[in-house]
Amino acid sequence: MIDPAILRSDPDRIRESQRRRGESVEVVDQLIAADAAKRAAQQHFDELRNQQKVLSKQIGPLQGALKKATDDAARAAAQLEIDALMEKASTLADEVKAADADSDVIAALADALWLQISNLVNLDSPVGGEADFIVIEEVGTPRDFAAEGFEPKDHLDIGEHLDAIDTVRGAKVSGSRFFYLKGIGAQLEIALLNLAMQQAAGNGFIPMITPAIVLPSAMEGTGFLGQAAENVYRLEEDDMYLVGTSEVPLAAYHSDEIIDIEQLPIRYAGWSSCFRREAGSYGKDTRGIIRVHQFDKVEMFVFTTPDDAEAEHARLLRWERDFVEALELPYRVIDVATGDLGSSAARKFDIEAWIPTQGAYREITSTSNTTQFQARRLKIRMREGDKVQPLATLNGTLCAMPRIIVAILENHQQPDGSVVIPQALRPFLGGKTVFTAPA
């Protein structure tokens, strides 16, 4: 959630953000009313509760005096006094109970509205929908296969030729959008994992292997139960969720904690399986492994100060580019438009790799500055002297396996169906330079 103080001091800023996102503006006005009502109800309760405590504290000592009293007259007098107070206290107790119940209902309403407000967009983000991104830079030159004299095959043809990818049996066992990585394919993923983790560790990231099933609080805290909820697998029996990214367990790792500012930034590189229902994507990318229900990913996640967040965001993008460049893939960087940010991000940069058989750039990484939005929901704060305030969190893809594998196979394929291995990966594949079909 965003800073509640902004709702009172500068609601127009929130309205403008919602407008740029193409999300509800009137929810802001509902929230202003609900927020005021919440505070009023709380105040009413606080007052009554205070009266009740005052009364209670008078009754206590009187009870003691009553026990100690020796003569009947004193006992009767004390009893009389107690009875009078008790009567008042009794009606007050009912009022307190009612005020408490009221306050709970009103607070729940306000809290529910808060969850509908997305993060404040960065004013530098291009305004618009999915197609309104800005291309920041194109790097590398797509190969000219015509000049080389052959027609490029798509990643699935190559993967099947190398016996590296098996989507047919994936579908047989688990249904559509599931696949096996086999032989060379499995080795390739492991090599990519090692390269990614080596790079991340070199940049100060702590390697992490995270849970892939989390409680609702973690899912909600990271903002995945809003509009994105339809893409999340839920375990009905246990009321738990399969994560779509290790961003979730990494962000929630420090939930309810206060971190000394001296320890920031804290950087984690998380490795986990990711699960996505891909609801609403029927018919899209049905061939191959570009869009699948389960895949593995190395995710970078950073806890830092709000002041440092933008600079860290630039660093995350740089590290993502380093990785893609190490794999010798042509790519471009885009500045994602406000309507396509997701609820948590204030700003988002995607890297898209060139996919020869599609003649298009396709997303392979995404890095978001979620400012204090997730931290506030997850109660992750930093201590600076005697001040405590929510810190900033950021995330970025280092290596989403299927899409990187697609890009490598397609961009580095040879006329004979083999695939040249990028230099950087060779040390993790026993020095092998090329993938060829098994005999």
Next chain:
RNA sequence: GGAGGCGUCGCCUAGUCCGGUCUAUGGCGCCGCACUGCUAAUGCGGUUUGGGUCUUAACGCCCAUCGGGGGUUCAAAUCCCCCCGCCUCCGCCA
């Protein structure tokens, strides 16, 4: 899955049997001040978090917070119920 024990404001800990004197004890750590040639030691004071209110601000005051939720009561860390987590033992198991 079964049996037992436990969960207190950074860490450790008292309090829970028997409700009010808990405004939650003490130690460690940390912060400030004093003393000191410096350090150490010592002394004094402070030190949960969130919300509200007042204020330019600070201070102050009020409410909540003893794993979470519900209940009993004028009053709950304390009594009752449900849930969660941790530990020990047993069973099962990659």
